[in-house]
Amino acid sequence: MTERAELAASPGRETPEREIEELERRFQRTVDAEQRIEPRDWMPEAYRRTLVRQIAQHAHSEIIGMQPEGNWITRAPSLRRKAILLAKVQDEAGHGLYLYAATETLGADREDLTRRLVDGRQKYSSIFNYPTPTFADVGVIGWLVDGAAICNQVPLCRTSYGPYARAMIRICKEESFHQRQGYELLMTMMRGSAEQRAMVQDAVDRWWWPSLMMFGPPDDASTNTEQSMRWRIKRHTNDELRQKFVDMTVPQAEKLGVTLPDPQLRWNAERGHHDFGQPDWDEFWRVVKGDGPCNAQRVAHRRRAHEDGAWVREAAAAYARKRAGDAGGTGRAARTEGAA
Amino acid sequence: MSWDNAYESLTEEHDVSGHWAFGTGFADALAGVGHDVPADVDRAELAAYCVMLGDDALVFAQRLSEWCSNAPELEEDVALANIALDLLGQARMLLTRAGEVDPTVRPAAAPEHVPDEDALAYFRDERAFRNVRMVEQEPGDFAETVARLLVFGCWRLALFERLAGSRDPVLSAIAAKGVKELAYHRDHAAQWALRLGDGTEFSRERMRAGLDRVWPFVAELFTPHPVETRLAEAGVAVDPAELRSTVDDVLDRVLVAAGLPRPETPALPAAAGLAGRHGVHTEPMGYLLAEMQHIARSHPAAVW
Numbered sequence: 009m010t011e012r013a014e015l016a017a018s019p020g021r022e023t024p025e026r027e028i029e030e031l032e033r034r035f036q037r038t039v040d041a042e043q044r045i046e047p048r049d050w051m052p053e054a055y056r057r058t059l060v061r062q063i064a065q066h067a068h069s070e071i072i073g074m075q076p077e078g079n080w081i082t083r084a085p086s087l088r089r090k091a092i093l094l095a096k097v098q099d100e101a102g103h104g105l106y107l108y109a110a111t112e113t114l115g116a117d118r119e120d121l122t123r124r125l126v127d128g129r130q131k132y133s134s135i136f137n138y139p140t141p142t143f144a145d146v147g148v149i150g151w152l153v154d155g156a157a158i159c160n161q162v163p164l165c166r167t168s169y170g171p172y173a174r175a176m177i178r179i180c181k182e183e184s185f186h187q188r189q190g191y192e193l194l195m196t197m198m199r200g201s202a203e204q205r206a207m208v209q210d211a212v213d214r215w216w217w218p219s220l221m222m223f224g225p226p227d228d229a230s231t232n233t234e235q236s237m238r239w240r241i242k243r244h245t246n247d248e249l250r251q252k253f254v255d256m257t258v259p260q261a262e263k264l265g266v267t268l269p270d271p272q273l274r275w276n277a278e279r280g281h282h283d284f285g286q287p288d289w290d291e292f293w294r295v296v297k298g299d300g301p302c303n304a305q306r307v308a309h310r311r312r313a314h315e316d317g318a319w320v321r322e323a324a325a326a327y328a329r330k331r332a333g334d335a336g337g338t339g340r341a342a343r344t345e346g347a348a
Numbered sequence: 349m350s351w352d353n354a355y356e357s358l359t360e361e362h363d364v365s366g367h368w369a370f371g372t373g374f375a376d377a378l379a380g381v382g383h384d385v386p387a388d389v390d391r392a393e394l395a396a397y398c399v400m401l402g403d404d405a406l407v408f409a410q411r412l413s414e415w416c417s418n419a420p421e422l423e424e425d426v427a428l429a430n431i432a433l434d435l436l437g438q439a440r441m442l443l444t445r446a447g448e449v450d451p452t453v454r455p456a457a458a459p460e461h462v463p464d465e466d467a468l469a470y471f472r473d474e475r476a477f478r479n480v481r482m483v484e485q486e487p488g489d490f491a492e493t494v495a496r497l498l499v500f501g502c503w504r505l506a507l508f509e510r511l512a513g514s515r516d517p518v519l520s521a522i523a524a525k526g527v528k529e530l531a532y533h534r535d536h537a538a539q540w541a542l543r544l545g546d547g548t549e550f551s552r553e554r555m556r557a558g559l560d561r562v563w564p565f566v567a568e569l570f571t572p573h574p575v576e577t578r579l580a581e582a583g584v585a586v587d588p589a590e591l592r593s594t595v596d597d598v599l600d601r602v603l604v605a606a607g608l609p610r611p612e613t614p615a616l617p618a619a620a621g622l623a624g625r626h627g628v629h630t631e632p633m634g635y636l637l638a639e640m641q642h643i644a645r646s647h648p649a650a651v652w
Contacts, residue, residue, distance in 0.1 A: 074417040074425070081413045085644040086466045086652040087406075087440050091433060094413055098429035101422050108422075143643055143652075193652075200651040309417065317420020319554070320490050323547025324421075330546065 039240050044170035047113040055239055059169050060114050061130075062241065064121045067107035068132035070100045071125075072306050076140045077149055085143060092189050093146060099182050106175040113171045126311035128298065133157075135218050137300030144197060144204070144211035150190015152212075152219040152257070158183050159253045160223065168240035191260070198265050205265070212261070213269045217287045223250040225289065254282050377441065381521040385449050389584055394516060395450035396478070396575050397585050399468065400625055401507075402442030403479035406469055407633075408500060409435035410640055411487055420490055427536055431497070434529040438522060443468045445518045459648045470644035474634050475627040478573075481616065482565035484624075484633040491551070491558035494540040498602065499562055499595075501534035503569045506594045510586040519584065538602045545606025552608070559603075559611045567615035569595075573625035 023031070031050045038045060045051055078097045084090035108118040124130040135153055140146065161183065164176040197204040224230055224246040236242035244252075254273075261268050272285035294300065385391055412432035419425040446453050447464025455476065458467030482500060487493050508530055511523035544555035570592045572580070579585030603610055622628040644652075 071417075071422070078417045081416055082410060082639050083643050084652075085470070085647070085650070086463075087436065087443075087469055089652050090413075091436050091440070094416065094429055094433055094436070097416050098426055098433070101417075101425040101429070105422050105426070196651055201647065201649045203647060204650050313418045313420075316418075317424075317490065319548070319550055320420035320424075320544070323551030324543045325547075326551075327543040327547040 036238075039168045042166070042240070044173060045168050046170045054235075055241075056114050058236065058239070058241060059172065060111050060116045062236075063107050063111045063114075063172055064116065064124070065131055065133075067104045067111065067121070068125045068130060069136065070104035070107060072132045072136045072310060074100045074104075075306055075309055076136055076138070076302075077146055079140050080143060080146050083143070084146075089143075089146075089193065092193075096150075096186050096189065099186065103175075103179045103182070106178065107172075110169075110171040110175045122310075122314055126307060126314055128307060131296070132306075133222060134292070134295045134300060135222050136306060137295050137302045138214070138218055139302055142207050142211060144194070144207040145215070147190045147193035147197060147208065148211040148215045150186050150188075151194055151260070152215050153222070154183050154187040154190060155257065156219045156222040156253055158187060159249050159256075163243040166240075166243065191264075194264055194266075208264075209266050212266045216269050217291075220250055220253070220284075220287045221292045221295075223247075223253065225292065226286075229289075251281055254284050258282055377437075377525050378518060378521050382517045383448065384517070386515045386582075386584070389516065389579070389582055391450045392452070393575050393579055394584060395446040395453045397579050398442045398446035398449070398519070399453065400478040400573070400576070402439045402446060402468070403477050404483055404500075404504070405435040405442065406439035407477070407479045407636065408483035409433070409439060410636060411483065411485070412493070412497075414487055415493065424490075428493075431529075431533050431536065434526075434533070438526050438529070439469075440465045441518075441522050445522070448518075461651065462644075466644065470641045474629055474637055477624075477629065477633065477637070478627060479624050479629075480565070480568050481624040481630050481633075482562065482569065484629055484636055485561075485565070486632050488558065488561060489554060490540075491544050491554040492561050493558075494537050494544060495555065495558035495562040497533060498537035498541050499566060499569075499599065501530055501537050502595045502598045503588075503591060505530035505534050506591045506598075507586050507588065510590075513583075514585070515583045534598075541602050541608070542606045545603075545608045555606070556608055556611075559608065560613045563611035563613040564616035568618075568623050568625075571623070571625075576625075 032052055035045070035049075035051060035055075038049075045055075074097050077093060077100075081090065081094050081097060084093050108121065111121060112118065121130065125132065135156075140149070158180060161176055161180050165173055165180055167173045167176065194208050197208050227233060227245045227247045230246050233242060233245055237245070258268065258273070258275075270285045272283060274283055276283045295303065298304075385394060409432040412428050412435070415428040416425060416432075419428055443465040444463070446468065454464060454467045455471045458471035462471070482496060485496070488496075505527065508523040508526045512520055512527060514520040514523065541555060544551040546552070570588050572588050576585050577587060580587035580590075600610065616630075619628045644650075
């Protein structure tokens, strides 16, 4: 506890180089001891930058991720499914909010991060650059995409930065709820008509490989892994997580009665894991770089919503300023008290 | 290194009472409520009334859900989705009650395996929908949505406060639950009306214009259908004409506080005396239903 207190930043003071080295050593000792770094603690600038980038990218993914499923809210084929879907997309907005709030503890600003997103200067998960042409896509996104997200995110509940770890605990609980909803929809559809079963298989065929890509490039091509693991921002490599995901998904696909579209997929008793094929990494990099089926559409949608809402945010800010300036309580704002 | 992960347990069997999905195992809002219809009440009329109030909620929920991912602020995406979910919940209970008290209310086109709420929502044609015309209008900009939510929220809250005393135990229970939700909807809309009315010059103009566009649909809210009148006399329904002064009073207070004039746009005429409660709607309604119903109708044998 005393060491934690000493780690606290001292604003307004130039820190000599030797002192920085000592702070860095203490920081790493805290991280190695599995203790959390909190907003007031000293942290290396690169750690702060990496976290802001990663958490913002995660927040953007939640917000952009509202679109592919939101696409089905008005067309959901039963009122129960409509309610489930609307509640789920609402949760994603909530996740985005917690995560933007976590970046703000690191000195970032939601408005600025949103600007970077809509200007294409910050990324979000590439999975949301694929279209959702059928209602089965809603179920498969819940099963595979939320499933992959959970595999990626459960270890983040123990990540070294406290506010991020705590946001992730709540997010993971809700994500597993979503995943079960998705799987239950697919189970229901597989028990339905032949047409519905074909719809589910088609969606699995389209989402399987992009889901595997969600874990990022293979370890030998991943530039961020090593440092992030040393800082305990990340706890497993991309390939470890991908393997875990495949091993868990295969029996679920069997139970569902769908085929995963990978001819190389088979159990390897020697390794105690499934062998599987590689996604098309050229496609992965093309989509990351902006050339996927929905990249332009997703960003344009977010930009339009943000820009169309600018006058509303300005009005709310102006109203708040008037109220704050209304110290005497005689202005119009003060008269609103009993109105609603 | 812990891999504890909800994904692993996905294929486990779950107790049906598990709270893992909306609509699955949550406490039934109508638990412990008797379902008997008072003996002197016409069941067909009670069902028709449930459909009217259910359609108001369903159609407005559909419109409000269009905001999802399009709102001016993330907090507003969350809030509008929340309001839409409340109304959707009310609609589901009301349409279910309609089917329960009068099975003939189910449209013939609905496949047998589809529950009453979905039979009514997805397999009726436009002329069979009984919602007021206000709720079917396109959302417009944020100010117009706030204006509509404000008027609708004030009106439905006043209605549900009285409906909580209905002699139909289910209507009474639905209304009692809905009052808490609607009080929040009204409050949310009123707060935005104040911010927009007393924010910037631009927002004030938009709010004023939004109210102007909503106002032609206000008079219809207070125009009783003969079913409403008869059921109100029987102590089951609320005569909407009685709500006018309560609603006007609340709206006037919000408008004054927001510094907004009371709109003077004239009421939208009915078509040959017929409006939403008779199933005669405005043109946006057909497109709303086309979008909402097309997947369900394209796959009549499907289970969702």
